[in-house]
Amino acid sequence: MKRKKELEPFSRDHYLGLVASRNLILHPTPDSLEKFLELWREEMSDHFYEEERLLGPLASPSMREQMISEHDEIRALVASAKQGRTSAPCLQKLGNKVYAHIRWEERTLFGAIEISSDLSAIAEDAEAMEKRRQNSPLNPQRAEQVRRRETKSSE
Numbered sequence: 499m500k501r502k503k504e505l506e507p508f509s510r511d512h513y514l515g516l517v518a519s520r521n522l523i524l525h526p527t528p529d530s531l532e533k534f535l536e537l538w539r540e541e542m543s544d545h546f547y548e549e550e551r552l553l554g555p556l557a558s559p560s561m562r563e564q565m566i567s568e569h570d571e572i573r574a575l576v577a578s579a580k581q582g583r584t585s586a587p588c589l590q591k592l593g594n595k596v597y598a599h600i601r602w603e604e605r606t607l608f609g610a611i612e613i614s615s616d617l618s619a620i621a622e623d624a625e626a627m628e629k630r631r632q633n634s635p636l637n638p639q640r641a642e643q644v645r646r647r648e649t650k651s652s653e
Contacts, residue, residue, distance in 0.1 A: 504617035505608050507628040508553070510643070511545045512600045514636055519600070522593025526586040531579055534592070538576055540636055546573070548627050553607070556615040561607050568599045 501509050518537045521530040546569045554562045575592040611617070632641045 501608065502612050502617050504621045504624045505612065507624050507631075508545070508549065508608070509604065510628075510637065510640065511541055511631075512604060515542060515545075515596055515600050519593040519596035522589045523597065526589035526593070528584065531584055531589055535576070535580070537636055540634060541631055544627075544630075548623070549603075552620045552623055553611060556611045556617075556620070557607060558610065558614075561610060565603070565607060568595070568602070572596055572599060 514537055518530075518534045522534055550566060550569065554565065557565060572592070572595055575588075575595060578588065579592060628640070628644055631637070632644045634640060
């Protein structure tokens with residue numbers, strides 16, 4: 499689905515989250531958890547913060563509440579995994595929760611925000627978030643995407 503440019507950085511993050519969550523669901527191993535936790539440290543934790551800060555005010559009260567509630571559930575599951583709750587069912591629960599949450603945001607939350615909100619207010623912050631992550635080893639294509647956007651906007 500084509501997103502407005504202000505939401506594209508969030509959708510790019512979502513792609514990485516979907517891959518990591520599917521790995522937890524299908525292969526609930528210490529290796530898949532380690533890769534998920536690397537993504538959590540490098541991007542996902544900040545992603546949640548930025549969604550709450552930038553998109554929360556644009557969402558309806560019920561959608562904002564759902565987003566924050568699901569973020570809190572995922573944070574709790576991540577904390578449990580870090581404390582050693584790494585059985586296959588625990589990892590699959592974390593993977594399923596992240597996967598379902600991302601799908602809800604992409605299918606429901608983002609569409610509602612695009613229809614009801616002026617996204618120009620978050621454009622600068624969304625771009626700054628993207629630039630902060632442009633050299634991430636987890637998404638090597640991001641630097642090229644940032645460069646293309648900068649070239650396009652300067653034309």
